[in-house]
Amino acid sequence: MDLPRIWTIRESSHRVHNPITADKLAALGQALHLAPGTRALDLASGTGEMLCTWARDHRVTGTGVDISTVFTEKARARAAEVGVADQVDFVHGDASGYVADEPVDLASCVGATWIGGGVAGTVELLGRSLRPGGLMLIGEPYWRQAPPAQDVIEGCHAGSRADFWMLPELIGHFGDLGYDVVEMVLADQDSWDRYQAAQWFNLRCWLDQNPDDELAAEVRAELATGPARYVQHTREYLGWGVFALMSR
Incomplete structure (x- = not known):
């Protein structure tokens, strides 16, 4: 049970595995008015940056769960680096079936x-782990503008227009599910650039160091086509945001 290697190669230098900058992540933590001792559960926690920095800055506690052994080890190292290893722990496991032993104040799945x-x-x-009145965080892509053709849809790594909502549709969907949207932080094109372009550098560095690896051809193909596809499609048509929800 693990992520495919290409994921950890592609995002080997990333601390945040979504198109949100460290500043935006910090702004979200401030906007949520997190009280010291807030207990959090973060599913698909990646390398743990959100939990670790919020533990440091807001004294939250909690657990992150991720299917990647590489990311889980990096999350544990990050917790030690920022001095919060006694506040947060990271579990290698399948987040799709994970429910907290006790209700938490904050339950999140940011981008997965x-x-x-x-x-x-x-x-x-997430609702199965969340206490009544708690906060839920969902990170999700949305269409910035309606894709005009199938090649645009596929250029955004989607199969159909229905894979993502337009932003007003997504907000409405949360309401249909019985939740109020109480905060949000949206990526902008610079956020996307920092997330996506860093992948190209990671791929190239890995390729230079591992030219004979069994993944070399796949990495070379992605590096050869990815930047053009991104600036033509993803950067123009796909948005992304983190939405804070409370049950009605």
Whole structure:
């Protein structure tokens, strides 16, 4: 049980595995008015940057769960680096079935709603761990503008227009699920650039160091086509945001 190697190669230098900058992540933590001792559960926690920095800055405690052995070890190292290893722990496991032993104050899945088969399923999953009146965080892509053709859709790593909502549709969907949107932080194109372009550098550095690896051809193909596809499609058509929800 692990992520494919290409994921950890592609995002080897990333501390945040989504198109949100460290400044935006910090702004979100401040906007949520997190009280010291807030207990959090972060599903698909990656290398743990959100939990670690919020533990440091807001004294939250909690658990992160991720399927990647590489990312989980990096998360544990990050917790030690920022001095919060006694406040947060990171579990290697399948987040798609993970429910906290006791209700938490904050339950999140930032950028991996496939663990619940989509937004609705992930909201339901997180709700099983969340105390009444608690905060839920969902990170999710949305269409910045309607894709005009199938090649644009596929250039955004989607199969159909229905894979993502327009932003007003996404907000409405949260309401249909019985939740109020109480905060949000949206990526901008610079956020996307910092996330996406860093992948190209990671791929190139890895390729230079591992020219004979079995993944070399795949990495070379991605590096050869990825930048053009990104600036033509993803950068123009795909948005991304973290949405804070409270049950009605």
